[in-house]
């Protein structure tokens with residue numbers, strides 16, 4: 116099959132909209148789609164300091180590559196979770212990826228910072244639960260302490276669709292009130308955005324391959340058999356029968372999101388007694404899980420400005 120624009124040999128067949136594209140025209144299509152997402156949802160403002168959360172996987176590698184290509188000045192932050200070989204390899208990938216795009220990479224190593232890696236902490240919480248708390252907290256506090264205006268994550272359309280789907284299946288309505296391509300900042304919470312919101316996982320993989328990005332394929336050893344994977348599979352089956360299903364599902368959700376707003380418990384946020392970051396209780400869940408007596412130090416001394 117041939118590219119619909121130039122007649123060269125097709126690199127990919129897109130299902131929605133249905134068309135064949137050569138490698139160059141696919142790259143152009145993908146980058147334009149990301150650019151449109153940024154403009155449509157006003158994700159990034161002029162002069163904002165941008166921090167990209169990078170894991171070594173394809174999504175964060177692709178979003179940082181495309182942002183750089185679109186002319187944004189970015190810095191990256193990788194959290195080494197301290198999960199043996201898996202984390203060592205992830206860190207190596209983030210180093211290679213930021214060298215490729217010539218962007219500054221910050222690395223926070225959980226084991227050095229907190230004395231234990233994810234999976235080594237004795238707590239009643241499930242590993243993925245306190246890992247999530249830890250990552251969210253560090254990304255936010257790092258951005259806050261080093262005066263970044265926005266945190267970029269690599270979530271793609273499939274991630275969003277399966278997140279919404281699983282939260283509807285479990286009627287976690289309070290989570291459904293505040294999902295979307297942009298989570299506004301508030302107080303010490305830094306704004307979070309998802310420029311890959313409208314591209315599918317398949318398109319992200321094809322783009323990484325097209326531009327030659329090397330990325331971590333292995334899944335975290337603790338996430339094996341995660342239920343979000345089965346939600347993704349179901350959505351993929353539906354997408355195959357009716358191309359556009361995922362996009363329509365997510366766009367429909369954004370239109371109806373206001374219906375879930377009343378489900379949010381309006382709780383006054385206090386400041387954590389240990390670290391001073393926003394918290395619903397006396398001590399925030401991060402300081403509680405890690406049993407901290409003083410706040411973690413995340414300010415980078417040589418940061419410019």
Ligand SMILES: [Zn+2]
Nearest residue numbers: 118121137140
């Ligand atoms: Zn072409």
Ligand SMILES: [Zn+2]
Nearest residue numbers: 387390399402
């Ligand atoms: Zn705290």
